Amino acid sequence: MKTIKVNVVTPDGPVYDAEVEMVSTKAKSGELGIMAGHVPTVAPLTIGAVRLKNGSNTDYVAVNGGFLEVRPDVVTILAQSAERAETIDLARAQEAKARAEQRLQNNDGSNDTKRADLALKRAINRIQIAEMR
Amino acid sequence: MASLRDIKSRITSTKKTSQITKAMQMVSASKMNRAEANAKAYVPYMEKIQEVVSSIANGSTGATHPMLVSRPVKKTGYLVITSDRGLAGAYNSSILRHVHKTILERHKSNDEFVIIAIGRVGRDFFVSRNMHVELEVIGVPDQPSFADISSLAKSTVNLYLNELCDELYMYYNHYVSPIQQDVTETQVLPLADFNTSNAKLTSYEFEPNAEEILEVLLPQYAESLIYGALLDGKASEHSARMTAMKNATDNAKELIDSLSLQYNRARQAAITQEITEIVGGAAALE
Numbered sequence: 001m002k003t004i005k006v007n008v009v010t011p012d013g014p015v016y017d018a019e020v021e022m023v024s025t026k027a028k029s030g031e032l033g034i035m036a037g038h039v040p041t042v043a044p045l046t047i048g049a050v051r052l053k054n055g056s057n058t059d060y061v062a063v064n065g066g067f068l069e070v071r072p073d074v075v076t077i078l079a080q081s082a083e084r085a086e087t088i089d090l091a092r093a094q095e096a097k098a099r100a101e102q103r104l105q106n107n108d109g110s111n112d113t114k115r116a117d118l119a120l121k122r123a124i125n126r127i128q129i130a131e132m133r
Numbered sequence: 134m135a136s137l138r139d140i141k142s143r144i145t146s147t148k149k150t151s152q153i154t155k156a157m158q159m160v161s162a163s164k165m166n167r168a169e170a171n172a173k174a175y176v177p178y179m180e181k182i183q184e185v186v187s188s189i190a191n192g193s194t195g196a197t198h199p200m201l202v203s204r205p206v207k208k209t210g211y212l213v214i215t216s217d218r219g220l221a222g223a224y225n226s227s228i229l230r231h232v233h234k235t236i237l238e239r240h241k242s243n244d245e246f247v248i249i250a251i252g253r254v255g256r257d258f259f260v261s262r263n264m265h266v267e268l269e270v271i272g273v274p275d276q277p278s279f280a281d282i283s284s285l286a287k288s289t290v291n292l293y294l295n296e297l298c299d300e301l302y303m304y305y306n307h308y309v310s311p312i313q314q315d316v317t318e319t320q321v322l323p324l325a326d327f328n329t330s331n332a333k334l335t336s337y338e339f340e341p342n343a344e345e346i347l348e349v350l351l352p353q354y355a356e357s358l359i360y361g362a363l364l365d366g367k368a369s370e371h372s373a374r375m376t377a378m379k380n381a382t383d384n385a386k387e388l389i390d391s392l393s394l395q396y397n398r399a400r401q402a403a404i405t406q407e408i409t410e411i412v413g414g415a416a417a418l419e
Contacts, residue, residue: 007177007181009177009178009181010178010279011175011178011279011357011360011361012171012174012175012278012279013171013174013175013177013178014174014177027340028341028345028349029340029341032340039338040336040337040338041337041338041339041340042185042189042337042338042339042340042346042350043339043340043341043346044345044346044348044349044350065349065353066349066353067185067346067349067350067353069181069185069337076181078178078181078182078185078353080279080283080353080356080357081279081280
């Protein structure tokens with residue numbers, strides 16, 4: 001099967017760089033699956049998992065928003081933070097989740113609630129992905 | 134002339150100081166290497182995001198965003214990156230002097246600008262001059278990750294979006310080489326012109342549409358510009374500190390040399406005097 005090159009890049013350095021058969025992600029407008037030969041596209045992503053399928057092997061990367069750029073020969077995902085399933089620190093993610101939940105419970109300012117909500121989503125996303133490996 | 138003991142104790146204390154500065158120099162050297170590596174790791178991200186932003190902003194889609202349009206300037210934001218600690222030679226003073234001069238030239242009253250300070254030295258400088266520091270971050274680690282400053286970057290971009298400032302300049306020391314750092318001024322917002330000469334423009338499909346992508350992309354781009362400047366500034370800080378400590382060590386060595394010479398002369402003089410006294414005493418007995 002034809003493959004396409006995928007880069008996941010964050011400000012702290014590249015996270016993922018490999019040839020895969022299919023990339024599937026969750027964009028703001030819905031699930032998006034990309035294979036080799038896709039038309040050039042740009043789409044913002046939600047907090048979620050990026051599934052990179054290569055043969056029988058599937059890699060997972062947790063992304064915190066960002067966006068996806070498709071070119072004829074390469075797919076680039078630019079996110080402010082991203083982690084491969086293997087490198088996620090499950091204990092830390094669970095801690096972050098507990099902290100965010102605590103903050104949501106005694107919510108006062110609307111701005112703070114929004115941030116805690118986002119933090120909670122990120123933590124849940126990371127935990128889910130860490131459990132998939 | 135100072136006594137032998139005085140000179141000796143000065144030599145010892147200078148030696149100890151030079152040991153400390155030597156150690157600090159080596160610490161800074163290793164930190165500088167890591168900071169340089171961090172700055173390098175960041176380059177691909179910056180290049181990619183720049184490519185996408187310029188191909189969308191320059192595309193014929195007609196999409197606009199407040200961050201791309203300049204508006205009448207009522208208030209200017211200055212983001213100044215300094216270090217938390219001193220002992221870095223002219224690192225902080227050169228940048229603060231430059232910013233202070235620019236502000237005095239451009240503005241008549243303190244209401245016309247806001248300061249966003251990264252680093253304790255810069256914060257203290259502006260606070261002591263009664264300039265309004267809107268946002269501050271102190272205690273940025275030596276090897277900052279994006280998470281360390283993402284909240285500051287976000288609030289800075291929000292200042293612009295909420296029209297609390299109408300343009301944003303960024304000041305930092307650009308790392309050229311371990312012995313050269315240049316004070317750099319960059320305009321971050323509004324995102325005016327993109328360097329399109331080397332970027333190959335691709336025409337994209339937008340999912341769902343260009344406006345919504347700019348909504349996500351531009352703040353992320355501006356935030357990463359700030360992060361990039363911080364990484365650059367950190368590399369400069371460590372190299373400035375390394376050079377400063379190297380100079381201090383060299384100066385200490387020179388001082389020790391001249392003190393040793395002085396010590397030997399004094400010792401010789403004392404011996405000569407003793408001999409003269411003995412000879413004089415013997416001659417008196419005869």
